[in-house]
Amino acid sequence: MLKKLAALLMAAAMLLTMTAAGAESAQAPVTISFYSTQAGVDDETIALLDEFMAQHPGITVNYYPCGDDQLAAWLALYSAGTAPTVSLLDVGQILNYSDYMYNFNQSDTEWMSHVLSGWEFCQKEGSDAIYGIPSSYQGFALLYNKDLVAQVHGEDFDVSTVNTVDKLVAFFDAFEAAGIPATVVFSADWALGSHYLGCQLFSEWLGDKETQRSILKGLYTGETKLIENEHFNNLMDVFDILKQYNINDADPLADTQEGDLEMLATGKTATMFQGDWNWLQIQTFADRDELAIMPLPLTNDETDPRNSMILGSCPKAYCVDTYQSTPEQQAAGVELAKWLALSDEGKEFMVTQIGSTLPFDEVNVVNENPLAVSTQEYLNAGKILDISTFLCEAPSDFWLIIGPYMQAYLAGQMDRATLASEIEAYFQDI
Amino acid sequence: MLSAQKRDVWKLILLFFVPAMFVWLTTMVIPFLYGIWISFVQWDGIGNNYEFIGLQNYIKIFSNAKFLQSLGRTAIYTIGTVALSNVLGIALGLLLTSALKGRNLFRTAIFVPNVIGGVAMGYIWKYIFNYGFTAIGISLGIQALSTSMLSDPTKAMIALIIVSSWQLSAYLMIIYVAGFTNVPAELVEAARVDGASSWSVLRNVRLPMIRSSLTICLFLAIVRSFMVFEVNMTLTDGGPFNTTEMIAFRIYNTAFVSLKFGNAQAQAVVLFVIVALISVCQAYFTSKREVQM
Numbered sequence: 169m170l171k172k173l174a175a176l177l178m179a180a181a182m183l184l185t186m187t188a189a190g191a192e193s194a195q196a197p198v199t200i201s202f203y204s205t206q207a208g209v210d211d212e213t214i215a216l217l218d219e220f221m222a223q224h225p226g227i228t229v230n231y232y233p234c235g236d237d238q239l240a241a242w243l244a245l246y247s248a249g250t251a252p253t254v255s256l257l258d259v260g261q262i263l264n265y266s267d268y269m270y271n272f273n274q275s276d277t278e279w280m281s282h283v284l285s286g287w288e289f290c291q292k293e294g295s296d297a298i299y300g301i302p303s304s305y306q307g308f309a310l311l312y313n314k315d316l317v318a319q320v321h322g323e324d325f326d327v328s329t330v331n332t333v334d335k336l337v338a339f340f341d342a343f344e345a346a347g348i349p350a351t352v353v354f355s356a357d358w359a360l361g362s363h364y365l366g367c368q369l370f371s372e373w374l375g376d377k378e379t380q381r382s383i384l385k386g387l388y389t390g391e392t393k394l395i396e397n398e399h400f401n402n403l404m405d406v407f408d409i410l411k412q413y414n415i416n417d418a419d420p421l422a423d424t425q426e427g428d429l430e431m432l433a434t435g436k437t438a439t440m441f442q443g444d445w446n447w448l449q450i451q452t453f454a455d456r457d458e459l460a461i462m463p464l465p466l467t468n469d470e471t472d473p474r475n476s477m478i479l480g481s482c483p484k485a486y487c488v489d490t491y492q493s494t495p496e497q498q499a500a501g502v503e504l505a506k507w508l509a510l511s512d513e514g515k516e517f518m519v520t521q522i523g524s525t526l527p528f529d530e531v532n533v534v535n536e537n538p539l540a541v542s543t544q545e546y547l548n549a550g551k552i553l554d555i556s557t558f559l560c561e562a563p564s565d566f567w568l569i570i571g572p573y574m575q576a577y578l579a580g581q582m583d584r585a586t587l588a589s590e591i592e593a594y595f596q597d598i
Numbered sequence: 599m600l601s602a603q604k605r606d607v608w609k610l611i612l613l614f615f616v617p618a619m620f621v622w623l624t625t626m627v628i629p630f631l632y633g634i635w636i637s638f639v640q641w642d643g644i645g646n647n648y649e650f651i652g653l654q655n656y657i658k659i660f661s662n663a664k665f666l667q668s669l670g671r672t673a674i675y676t677i678g679t680v681a682l683s684n685v686l687g688i689a690l691g692l693l694l695t696s697a698l699k700g701r702n703l704f705r706t707a708i709f710v711p712n713v714i715g716g717v718a719m720g721y722i723w724k725y726i727f728n729y730g731f732t733a734i735g736i737s738l739g740i741q742a743l744s745t746s747m748l749s750d751p752t753k754a755m756i757a758l759i760i761v762s763s764w765q766l767s768a769y770l771m772i773i774y775v776a777g778f779t780n781v782p783a784e785l786v787e788a789a790r791v792d793g794a795s796s797w798s799v800l801r802n803v804r805l806p807m808i809r810s811s812l813t814i815c816l817f818l819a820i821v822r823s824f825m826v827f828e829v830n831m832t833l834t835d836g837g838p839f840n841t842t843e844m845i846a847f848r849i850y851n852t853a854f855v856s857l858k859f860g861n862a863q864a865q866a867v868v869l870f871v872i873v874a875l876i877s878v879c880q881a882y883f884t885s886k887r888e889v890q891m
C-alpha cells in the first residue's frame with residue numbers, strides 16, 4: 169500500500185513537472201527583430217510593434233530602421249550575425265535570397281486566403297514555395313490632373329475612352345492647343361529603365377506567363393531580337409510620343425522627381441507616367457481630388473483590353489529569416505509577418521501612414537491617397553497588367569544598366585536600334 | 599626572470615600597444631584581408647557558400663570596357679579636383695592670413711561647406727544647377743546657362759569637379775592657413791627688404807615654406823577624389839547616361855544592385871592599389887622637396 173502510494177505520488181510529481189515544463193515552453197519568451205525598408209515612418213512603426221507586443225506578451229520585437237542603403241544595411245545585419253527575423257523587402261530581393269527565407273506555403277495555409285492578390289510576386293519559377301507575404305499593392309501608368317482634363321476636355325470627359333495610341337495623341341493635342349504642355353517625362357534611370365521599359369516590356373503585354381518568360385530567356389540565349397519585337401516597338405513608339413509632348417523637351421534630363429510632380433499637381437502639365445506611391449510627395453502641393461490614374465495605350469486596337477488597363481505589382485513583402493533565426497524565432501516571426509499584413513492595426517498602418525492599396529479582403533480603412541483609390545478601382549475591376557515576370561525574374565540591375573541608355577534615347581543621343589542592341593548585349597554579358 | 603625595468607616596458611606595451619593593435623587588426627587588417635579573399639570568390643553576400651574562382655573576377659573587370667572607362671573618368675575627375683581644390687585652398691589660405699578685417703568670421707563661413715554632408719550638398723547643388731542657373735540663363739538670355747550643366751556629359755563632369763572642389767578647398771584651406779601662419783615673418787620681411795615683389799615673395803619664400811602642408815593637402819585631395827561617392831550619387835547619379843559614374847560609385851552598384859560581390863571587391867582592390875601607388879609616390883616626391891627649418 170505504501171509502495172503504491174509512493175508510486176502514485178511520484179507519478180503525480182512527474183506529471184506536475186512535465187505540465188509546468190510544457191507551460192513554460194509554451195510561454196517561453198522569444199526576442200525577434202523587424203527590419204523595414206519603409207523609410208520615414210519609424211515612430212509609427214515602433215508604435216505598431218508596441219501594439220503587437222501588447223497583444224503577444226511572449227514576443228519582444230526589436231526594430232531595425234533602414235538607412236539610405238537599404239540592402240547594404242540589411243546584408244550588414246547578416247554579416248554581424250544579427251539577421252532580422254522579419255524583413256519588409258522588395259520582392260526581387262526576397263527571391264534573390266530565397267535560400268535563407270521561410271516558405272509560407274506549408275502547414276496551416278487557411279490564413280493565406282485573405283490575401284487576394286500578389287502571391288506570384290513571392291514565388292520562383294517552377295516552385296510552389298512562397299517566400300513572402302505581400303504588404304501592399306501599387307499601380308502605375310499615366311497620372312493625370314483632373315482639373316486640367318475637365319478644363320480642356322470637358323467636365324464629363326471619360327479618360328477610359330483614351331484607349332488607342334491615336335486617341336492618346338488627340339488627347340495630348342488638345343492640351344497643347346490650350347497652351348498646356350501635355351506631359352512630363354521623369355528622366356531618372358530607375359524610372360525609365362525599370363518603370364517605363366522593364367515593367368512594361370516583360371509584362372502581360374507580351375502574352376501569357378510562358379510567352380513572357382520565353383522572350384526574357386531568349387534575351388539570355390540571343391534568340392530574342394528586340395528590334396523585331398512588335399511590343400518593344402509599340403512601347404518605344406509611345407515613348408516617342410511622350411518625348412514629343414514632354415514639357416522638359418528642351419532639356420529633358422534636367423529634372424527632378426519633386427519638380428516634375430509639382431508641375432503635374434499644380435497644373436503646369438497634364439500627365440506624367442508614374443505611380444500611386446508618389447502621393448506621399450504630391451500631397452504637399454495638391455488637393456485630394458485633383459489626381460487620378462489612367463491607362464497608357466500602346467496599340468491602336470480599341471478592342472484590346474490591355475489598352476484599358478494599368479500596371480500593378482506587389483513591390484514589397486514580409487519575409488522571415490531561416491538562416492540565423494531559431495525555430496522559435498521563426499514561429500514568432502511568422503506570427504509577426506501575418507499580423508503586420510493582415511491585422512486591422514497592420515492594415516490601418518499601411519493605408520494611413522503609407523497610403524498604400526492593400527491586396528487583402530476586409531479592408532475597412534478609408535484611403536486618403538486618391539491615386540491608391542484609383543489603383544484599387546482598377547484592381548477591383550480586374551484591369552491590372554501583371555508585371556511579375558520583370559520584378560521576379562529579370563536581373564536586379566536591369567534598371568541600372570539600361571536606364572542610362574533610355575536617358576540617352578530620351579535626350580536624342582541614341583536611336584532605337586542601338587538601344588535594342590545594347591539591351592541584348594547586356595543580357596549576353598550577364 | 600624579467601627585470602623590473604623590462605616588466606615595466608611590457609606593462610606599457612600591454613597598456614598602450616595591445617589595445618591599439620587589437621582595434622587596428624579587427625577594424626582594418628582583417629576586413630582588408632577578407633576583402634582580398636572575397637575578390638577571388640563568387641559569393642551571394644549572406645551565406646558561407648564561397649566558390650573559389652581564382653582570378654576570374656579580375657579577368658572580368660579588366661575585360662570590361664565600362665570599368666576601364668570609369669577608372670579613366672575618375673582619373674580625370676581627380677586631376678581636376680586636386681588642382682582646383684588646392685589652388686582655391688592656397689588662395690583662401692593666403693587671403694585669410696593677410697591683414698583682412700573679420701578674417702576669423704570668413705574662416706568659419708568658408709569652412710561651412712565642409713561641415714555639410716556630401717549627400718545634402720549634392721542635392722542642394724543639383725537644384726542649383728537644374729533650376730537656379732537655368733532660371734538665370736533663361737531670364738538673362740544667356741544660352742550657355744539656359745540648359746542644365748548636369749544634362750551634358752562634359753559639363754556634368756565640370757559641375758562635379760566644381761562642387762567637390764568647393765567643399766574640399768574649405769578643408770584644405772585650414773591646413774594652408776596653418777602653413778602660412780608658420781612661415782617666419784622675418785624671412786618674408788628680409789625678402790621685401792631685398793626688393794622682392796609680392797609675387798616673388800609668394801613664389802620664392804612663402805610657397806616653398808609650406809611644402810609640408812602641400813604634401814598633406816595633395817595626399818588628402820588625391821585619396822578623397824579617387825574615393826568620391828556621395829556627391830557622385832546625389833549630384834549626377836552617374837548621369838547623364840552613365841558618363842560621370844566614378845569608380846567608387848560603380849563598385850557600390852556592382853555589389854548592392856548587381857549583387858556581384860566578388861566582382862565589386864576585385865574592383866575595390868584595384869582601386870586600392872592605384873590610390874596607394876599614387877599617394878606613396880606623391881608623398882615621397884613632394885616630401886623630398888620640403889624645406890627643413
